[in-house]
Amino acid sequence: MDATLARSSAAVRRAAIFLTAALLTAAAALATASGSRAADKAPSQTPQQASKTMQELMKSRFANVGVTARGQSLNQAPPYKVLPRKPALTKFPCTGCHDNSFVDRRVRKLAEEHPTLQFDHGNGRLWCYDACHNGRDMDRLVSLRGRPVDYDESYKVCGQCHFERQKDWTFGGHGRRAGAFAEPRKVPEKHEELKVAERERIGHWKGERLLLNCTACHDPHSPAIRPFTPSPVPEVRAGLVRTEAAPLPESQEWQRSLSKTAAEPSPRGANKGASR
Amino acid sequence: MNRSTQPAPEDKGLSRRSLVKRGGWFAAVAAFLGVGTAAAQKAAPADDQQIADTFGTFFQKHYKAMTPEELQAALGRIERRVRREHGVSAKVGAEPPLPGVVFGYAINLSKCKGTRRCVEACVAENNQSRNSQIQYIRVLEMERGTMALARSEPYFDGGTVPKKDKVYLPIQCMQCDDSPCTRACPVQATWTEPDGITVIDYDWCIGCRYCMTTCPYWARHFNWNQPQIKPEEINTDMHYLGNRPRQKGVMEKCTFCIQRTRKGRQPACLEACPTGARVFGNLLDADSDIRYVLENKRVFRLKEELGTEPKFWYYTD
Numbered sequence: 001m002d003a004t005l006a007r008s009s010a011a012v013r014r015a016a017i018f019l020t021a022a023l024l025t026a027a028a029a030l031a032t033a034s035g036s037r038a039a040d041k042a043p044s045q046t047p048q049q050a051s052k053t054m055q056e057l058m059k060s061r062f063a064n065v066g067v068t069a070r071g072q073s074l075n076q077a078p079p080y081k082v083l084p085r086k087p088a089l090t091k092f093p094c095t096g097c098h099d100n101s102f103v104d105r106r107v108r109k110l111a112e113e114h115p116t117l118q119f120d121h122g123n124g125r126l127w128c129y130d131a132c133h134n135g136r137d138m139d140r141l142v143s144l145r146g147r148p149v150d151y152d153e154s155y156k157v158c159g160q161c162h163f164e165r166q167k168d169w170t171f172g173g174h175g176r177r178a179g180a181f182a183e184p185r186k187v188p189e190k191h192e193e194l195k196v197a198e199r200e201r202i203g204h205w206k207g208e209r210l211l212l213n214c215t216a217c218h219d220p221h222s223p224a225i226r227p228f229t230p231s232p233v234p235e236v237r238a239g240l241v242r243t244e245a246a247p248l249p250e251s252q253e254w255q256r257s258l259s260k261t262a263a264e265p266s267p268r269g270a271n272k273g274a275s276r
Numbered sequence: 277m278n279r280s281t282q283p284a285p286e287d288k289g290l291s292r293r294s295l296v297k298r299g300g301w302f303a304a305v306a307a308f309l310g311v312g313t314a315a316a317q318k319a320a321p322a323d324d325q326q327i328a329d330t331f332g333t334f335f336q337k338h339y340k341a342m343t344p345e346e347l348q349a350a351l352g353r354i355e356r357r358v359r360r361e362h363g364v365s366a367k368v369g370a371e372p373p374l375p376g377v378v379f380g381y382a383i384n385l386s387k388c389k390g391t392r393r394c395v396e397a398c399v400a401e402n403n404q405s406r407n408s409q410i411q412y413i414r415v416l417e418m419e420r421g422t423m424a425l426a427r428s429e430p431y432f433d434g435g436t437v438p439k440k441d442k443v444y445l446p447i448q449c450m451q452c453d454d455s456p457c458t459r460a461c462p463v464q465a466t467w468t469e470p471d472g473i474t475v476i477d478y479d480w481c482i483g484c485r486y487c488m489t490t491c492p493y494w495a496r497h498f499n500w501n502q503p504q505i506k507p508e509e510i511n512t513d514m515h516y517l518g519n520r521p522r523q524k525g526v527m528e529k530c531t532f533c534i535q536r537t538r539k540g541r542q543p544a545c546l547e548a549c550p551t552g553a554r555v556f557g558n559l560l561d562a563d564s565d566i567r568y569v570l571e572n573k574r575v576f577r578l579k580e581e582l583g584t585e586p587k588f589w590y591y592t593d
Contacts, residue, residue, distance in 0.1 A: 070562075071570040078563035168593070172565025173384075173573060176552035204540050205557045205564070217552070225551065227436035231392035234431060235409040236501065242431060 035170045047147055067167050077170045080209040083216065094138040094150065103135030118222040132157055132220070158214045169211065176212055284449040326360065329353045338464070339516065347516075350479075354520055361521070362505065366512040368520055371538040373471035379532050380472070380559040380566045380576065381543075382589040383446060390415055390437040390444035397548030398448075401511055401533060402519040405503030412530040413448045413545060414494070434454035448545075449474065449495035449530035450586030451576065457487035457496060466527070472559075472587050473532050475517040483525040492579050493586075496529045532556070559587070 004082050043051075066072045086092055097113075107127050110117065119127075129135050134142035141149040141157045159166030168174035218225070236242045251259075319521050330361070330556045337346060358366045395413045404410045438444065455474050458466050465480035466487055473548030488496040498563035502524045514520040515535035522528050533543040537556075545546045546554040569575065573591040580586070 029374050068568065144359040161581045168568075170573075171568040171572070172557070173555065173593070174552065176549070205537065205542055206540050206561070225389075227438065228389055228550065230390060230433070230437045233433040234392075234411050234414075236393065236431070238407075244399040247427070 005176050009118065030109065068171060072171075074167065074170055078172075078209065080170070080211050082155060082211050082213055085213045085215060088150065088216070092139075098135075098138040100136050100138055105129055105135070113192050118219075120222050121220065131160075152213070158220075162214075165214075169214070172209070176215075176217060181273070261263055282592075286293070286486060298336070325356065329356055333357075333479060336479055338480050340467070351516060354514075354516070355520040358514075358521060360414040362510055363507045364510050364512055366510070366514050366520075368514040368516060369535065370516040371535075373469050373473075374538060376558075376560055378470075378472040378559045378587070379451070380536060380557065380570070380587045381451070381590070382566055382569045382591055383572075383591050384553045384555070384593060386445065386592045387551045388415075388444045388446060389551055389553075390417060390439075390442070391550055392430065392556070393550055394446060394545035395477065398530070401536075401544035402530075403455040403503075403505055403514075403521055404528075405499060405501075405505065405522070406509070407447040408499065408501060410497045410499070410528065412447050412497070416445045416447060417442050417447060419443075434525065444589070446586075447493055447495075449532075450493055450584070450588035451530075451532060453585035453587060454583065454586060456490040456492070459488040460490040462486065469517075471538070473517075473534055473537075474529070475531055475534065476527055476529060477517070478520070478522050478526045478528070483527065485527065487527060492582055492584065496527050498527055499524050507509040516574055 066076070067074060091097075105127070110119070126132070131144065132141055134140065134146075134148070137148055139151075141151060141154055143149050143157060144160050155166065155169070163176055214220070280487055322457055332349065336342075336350055336353075339347075342350065347370055350574045351370060358364060358368070391410055392415050395411050398404070398412050399406075402412065404412070412432045414433075416425065416430055417432040417439070418424060418428045420443050425445075432439075432442075451468075451472055453468070453472070455468055458468055458474060462484060463480060463482055465482065466474060466476045468474045483498065485498050488498055499522050499571065503522055507523065510521070511519060515531075515538070518534040533541075533545075537543060542556055543554075546556050552592045555565045555569050557566035559566060559570075561567065569591060570589065573590040573593055575589040577586045577589055
């Protein structure tokens with residue numbers, strides 16, 4: 001009985017060991033399999049994580065190099081706000097007409113859909129969905145990395161290519177500081193007449209700056225500034241007589257001196273270069 | 277005066293000394309009466325306040341010598357004069373220069389398209405006389421590739437701007453740090469304020485026009501006749517040293533819109549510019565727009581070789 005018991009218990013123990021081993025092997029195999037599945041799927045990252053990591057990378061690479069003469073980077077610019085753009089967009093939201101599921105990428109005349117727009121941004125290099133719009137998400141712009149950008153922050157889309165201009169704009173070397181934007185020829189007599197919601201730096205040289213989006217002045221689909229009709233010609237001051245501006249001489253000063261030295265080479269031959 | 281200095285040649289009873297004495301007295305009395313009657317004639321009902329104002333202005337001190345009370349009285353006199361002559365009630369201020377501020381200006385010549393909106397805005401803001409065509413800003417049109425100011429065209433017109441192969445250069449007061457105009461003034465009616473703006477006390481100016489001769493930028497203008505402005509076109513936000521209506525026979529010039537900039541606002545020419553070519557700010561503030569331009573752009577100053585140290589730069593980008 002004892003021997004039988006002992007034999008059977010030994011058998012159970014062996015079975016238990018075998019079972020455990022089998023289980024462990026299966027688990028390990030499962031783990032490897034799941035691991036390889038995880039390797040097949042690309043690791044993801046939130047936009048916040050991406051920009052944070054990018055900043056760290058930039059910091060380690062360009063510790064002392066900024067974009068300005070003083071070594072500031074764009075995020076070290078003096079504080080500013082950007083005037084929201086969406087209230088000025090007459091056809092926003094775009095999904096009023098656009099169906100996010102239907103994307104027509106053909107280059108074609110858009111005479112019916114957008115009759116007032118001209119499309120010559122980049123002299124024909126760009127079309128709607130190439131860089132700025134996302135056909136699947138029409139109420140937002142899209143960055144080159146594929147991240148959505150709000151219409152109020154459209155300067156971020158522009159700055160991807162026009163980074164030098166964006167630098168000037170961020171630090172104050174580019175862009176209007178005008179208040180009477182709705183009516184450019186009207187000069188605001190009083191501060192209250194400035195047609196903007198917030199009046200911090202627009203119309204002010206100190207305090208937090210309020211900047212206009214790029215698209216407030218530039219038509220994004222045809223960004224060149226159109227010619228202006230100038231203000232009236234100033235009258236000649238009383239007592240003065242208007243004279244025509246003297247015409248420019250045929251040749252420039254350096255050309256005249258050059259021809260003179262060529263015609264009369266100096267006796268020592270010092271002007272060899274000129275007479276050649 | 278003329279009669280008193282033209283004695284009959286046969287009148288031997290008068291010595292030269294007594295003649296001059298008598299003539300002097302006569303002239304003084306005539307002048308006194310003349311001032312009184314002229315003032316009385318101008319306002320149909322003889323206004324005591326107006327006569328008091330006339331005398332008050334006549335005996336007014338230099339701007340820098342006035343006590344705060346005297347300055348307030350002077351501002352009140354100006355407000356009353358504006359109401360009498362133009363029929364509008366204006367607010368004349370005398371805001372002092374802000375501490376730690378020196379103003380500077382820059383124009384982006386790549387952006388200036390010759391629209392002349394700045395000229396229009398300046399005239400509207402600064403109450404320039406409309407009949408004598410005084411304008412503080414002159415926009416010069418030049419051939420591309422030249423810098424020939426003498427051959428430039430300030431009266432360009434026709435069609436749209438920018439024209440082909442033309443460049444535009446606006447010129448106004450450069451607010452020089454070593455200004456020849458202030459040194460030329462024989463009565464110190466013009467000086468440079470601590471915030472870098474060269475100003476004129478119109479009540480102290482004698483109209484000799486020496487400053488106009490010395491200015492290399494044609495920035496100073498003389499009122500040959502009584503300035504005329506329609507009441508509805510008057511900007512009622514005024515400054516003693518800035519855009520208050522000037523009188524006949526005094527100089528005037530750009531003050532960087534002193535009535536705006538000393539309250540933190542931008543000059544009118546900058547606000548009106550449709551291309552954003554103009555940059556204004558505090559030269560002592562490292563974060564200001566103007567400092568960014570000076571540090572990061574290729575800038576030059578007009579006629580720098582004259583050594584007048586203009587606080588006005590031009591740049592291209």
